[in-house]
Amino acid sequence: MTNMQRSRQVQGISVPSFFYGTAWKEERTRALTALALQTGFRAIDTANQRRHYVESAVGDAVKASLASGLATRSELFLQSKFTHPAGQDHRLPYDINAPRAEQVAQSLESSLAHFGTTYLDSYLLHGPSSRLGLTDDDWQVWHAMEALQLAGKVRLLGVSNVSPEQLALLLRHANVRPAFVQNRCFARTGWDRDVRALVTDHGMIYQGFSLLTANVRECRGPAIAKIAARHRRTPAQIVFRFALDVGMLPLSGTSDAAHMREDLDVSEFELSAEEVSLIEQGTQPWD
Numbered sequence: 001m002t003n004m005q006r007s008r009q010v011q012g013i014s015v016p017s018f019f020y021g022t023a024w025k026e027e028r029t030r031a032l033t034a035l036a037l038q039t040g041f042r043a044i045d046t047a048n049q050r051r052h053y054v055e056s057a058v059g060d061a062v063k064a065s066l067a068s069g070l071a072t073r074s075e076l077f078l079q080s081k082f083t084h085p086a087g088q089d090h091r092l093p094y095d096i097n098a099p100r101a102e103q104v105a106q107s108l109e110s111s112l113a114h115f116g117t118t119y120l121d122s123y124l125l126h127g128p129s130s131r132l133g134l135t136d137d138d139w140q141v142w143h144a145m146e147a148l149q150l151a152g153k154v155r156l157l158g159v160s161n162v163s164p165e166q167l168a169l170l171l172r173h174a175n176v177r178p179a180f181v182q183n184r185c186f187a188r189t190g191w192d193r194d195v196r197a198l199v200t201d202h203g204m205i206y207q208g209f210s211l212l213t214a215n216v217r218e219c220r221g222p223a224i225a226k227i228a229a230r231h232r233r234t235p236a237q238i239v240f241r242f243a244l245d246v247g248m249l250p251l252s253g254t255s256d257a258a259h260m261r262e263d264l265d266v267s268e269f270e271l272s273a274e275e276v277s278l279i280e281q282g283t284q285p286w287d
Contacts, residue, residue: 006267008249010205011179013121013155016043016077017244018264021209021251022058023047029054032255033061037070039260045182045207045251047081047126048111050091055080059114066116073117080111081126081160082141100137104144108153123154124182127161134169146176158182158207164194171202180249182207187218191246191280200247209251211239218282227275234262241266242279 007014020036022029022045033044046058062078065071082104085096094106111120123145129137148154158180159170167181181199185192185208192208199206212219219235228238240263243250252263271279 008205011156015121015156015205015249016041017249017267018240019043019045019077019079019207019249019251020260021045021253022054023052023253025057025253025255026054028255029057030061033058034064035257036260037061037065039257040264041260042071042075043077043079043249045079045209047083047124048093048107048114049081049083049088049126050093051083051087051089055111056114059111059116063116077121078115078117079122079124079158080108080120081124082107082145083126084129084137084141086129087126100140101144101147104141104148108148112153119152120154122156122158122180123148124158124160124180127159128166131163132165134166139173142170142174146174149176156180160207162195164198167195167198171198177202178204180205180207182209182251184208184210184214185243185248187215187282190282191243196246196248206248207251208243208248209253211243211250212236215239223278223282227271227279231269231271233266233269237262237266237269238271238279241269241271242276245271245276246280 006017008017020041022033025032044058046055047053048055066073093110094103112118125141125145129135145157149157156179157176158178160182162181162183171177181195181204183192183195196206218224219239224235224238228235240250244266254260254263
């Protein structure tokens with residue numbers, strides 16, 4: 001029997017509280033996505049960027065799960081991304097010579113075909129085209145994404161790999177406020193404190209990825225180890241529970257079935273306010 005995911009409301013839409021991330025899986029992508037769905041994950045994150053994802057294989061796993069009756073389309077939350085040409089390799093999902101708005105439309109149609117669906121639940125800009133500010137290309141892409149939402153092809157919009165300054169610009173000038181911000185989350189920056197503050201202030205939801213791999217030292221440190229021992233949980237479970245407690249939607253990219261079950265089980269226990277504060281501040285308790 002699979003675990004049932006808890007969910008939260010985002011702009012009136014039910015969103016599972018834990019995502020399975022499909023980056024860097026290559027030839028194992030279909031099998032691991034299928035395993036995640038069988039284990040109980042109902043939110044799947046991918047991108048139409050062959051450089052780091054095999055979205056077609058993710059889609060094959062989703063279509064097989066739907067065909068088998070494991071889940072219905074309405075029970076799944078499917079999230080993909082548009083990636084600028086600079087973030088792609090030669091295997092582009094659109095015409096490199098087409099205008100940006102047409103590239104966005106072509107990339108989305110390719111994603112919909114991969115999943116065999118008429119809509120995506122969430123569609124993210126997979127990072128601005130420059131490290132500083134937002135370029136004209138970024139605005140063309142964002143306005144094209146807004147148009148796709150208006151047309152009913154995507155339900156929610158978001159942005160990934162964004163700085164606080166870029167996010168502030170987007171919030172100031174976008175016609176549609178992003179529902180999600182997805183960033184690699186580093187403990188050394190207060191778990192992306194500045195971006196999370198903007199997200200909270202503007203009623204958005206933060207999606208955290210690389211919560212374990214970006215924070216190996218902290219995960220192995222005494223603070224999390226002692227909290228894990230107190231709750232009889234793994235350090236990874238403590239980190240994911242912490243993420244939920246501070247309002248994040250965490251992503252897990254594990255390839256281990258037992259770890260998948262453990263990830264979903266973080267809904268079954270709670271951290272104290274003191275423990276959450278200790279982890280967020282990087283304090284080493286009980287030395």
